[in-house]
Amino acid sequence: MDRAESITTAASTSEGSSHGPAISRLPVEVCERIIDYLAAGWDTGHVVAKGEPHLTTLTSCALVCQDWYYLTWYHLRQRIHLRDRTDVLSLSKTLRAKPRLREVIQQVVISGGSPGERQPIRHLGTFAAMLAGKAPRLSRITIEDAEWTIGSVRMDDIGFLGVFSSIDVLCLYNVTLSSAAQLSHLVSALQRLRYLWCSNVDCLQKQHVSPASLPLNCASLKYLDVRWVAPAVEDLFVQISRASRVRDLALGVDGELDPSSAASRGQTLLDASSTSAEVVRLDIDPSSPVRDDAIDATVGRFSWLSLAPRR
Numbered sequence: 001m002d003r004a005e006s007i008t009t010a011a012s013t014s015e016g017s018s019h020g021p022a023i024s025r026l027p028v029e030v031c032e033r034i035i036d037y038l039a040a041g042w043d044t045g046h047v048v049a050k051g052e053p054h055l056t057t058l059t060s061c062a063l064v065c066q067d068w069y070y071l072t073w074y075h076l077r078q079r080i081h082l083r084d085r086t087d088v089l090s091l092s093k094t095l096r097a098k099p100r101l102r103e104v105i106q107q108v109v110i111s112g113g114s115p116g117e118r119q120p121i122r123h124l125g126t127f128a129a130m131l132a133g134k135a136p137r138l139s140r141i142t143i144e145d146a147e148w149t150i151g152s153v154r155m156d157d158i159g160f161l162g163v164f165s166s167i168d169v170l171c172l173y174n175v176t177l178s179s180a181a182q183l184s185h186l187v188s189a190l191q192r193l194r195y196l197w198c199s200n201v202d203c204l205q206k207q208h209v210s211p212a213s214l215p216l217n218c219a220s221l222k223y224l225d226v227r228w229v230a231p232a233v234e235d236l237f238v239q240i241s242r243a244s245r246v247r248d249l250a251l252g253v254d255g256e257l258d259p260s261s262a263a264s265r266g267q268t269l270l271d272a273s274s275t276s277a278e279v280v281r282l283d284i285d286p287s288s289p290v291r292d293d294a295i296d297a298t299v300g301r302f303s304w305l306s307l308a309p310r311r
Helices: 010-015 028-039 053-062 066-071 085-097 099-103 123-131 155-163 180-189 231-243 264-273 292-299
Strands: 079-082 107-111 140-148 169-177 195-203 223-229 248-253 279-284 305-307
Touching: 028 053, 028 066, 053 066, 079 085, 085 099, 085 123, 107 123, 123 140, 123 155, 155 180, 169 180, 180 195, 180 231, 195 231, 223 231, 231 264, 248 264
Parallel strands: 079 107, 107 140, 140 169, 169 195, 195 223, 223 248, 248 279, 279 305
Antiparallel strands: none
């Protein structure tokens, strides 16, 4: 991650040369404003697509010279993507060498490898154990394109996430769990968690979740976004909703909304949140053959609807 540190500009070389005119340089303050302006158009809160123009330009700025490399730190290192154990070890080494970066990191993405391909995330445990206490401003963890197999991540290592006292957002996208208890344990470790997103989350477990396995801190959750998740995961969210005071609920709907089918679990989740929810969004896959009367029967008194493609 420190490869760019060795890169210097031709300008610096020219200035030290005995022949040829010196190349004028912009004041550092001007360069800093240029980089800040570029970064203002980059939304780090969303998944960044390959070739995103602001990110591409910022990356190019980091390669201009050593001064510009350091000026891009704050923006490029706010969001760290870790695809394997090697990335985690490299990040740990960087934070030891550059303690200043510890205050910069705000988001970490743990992925199983290639986008859209779910692969094991053994490095989740490595990250939790090695980086505990080294990212005081980390507020958001995203797990995506991942397969959380039994035994691949030690539950003791997940417990180290409790040291990250600023994390209040957890997102799971395109993830396969072995059991809903893994998600419950992960939520429990994040004591300040307030926002929980789950989209396209499968689960090999088929049976219902025991109330005894509920996260101890689930009462603190205020925002739940549940879109196209496995029955066992949805059952866990139902129990969490009953034990918490969720203010904002987003629910993804796929297939026929027939109260006699498995889709009626969506109604159960709506009912579980009905006493506390102030905002409810029902996101319907455009390809889903949902009828207007089915929506009325399922949503009841909630009226905020939207059409949203599956991620």
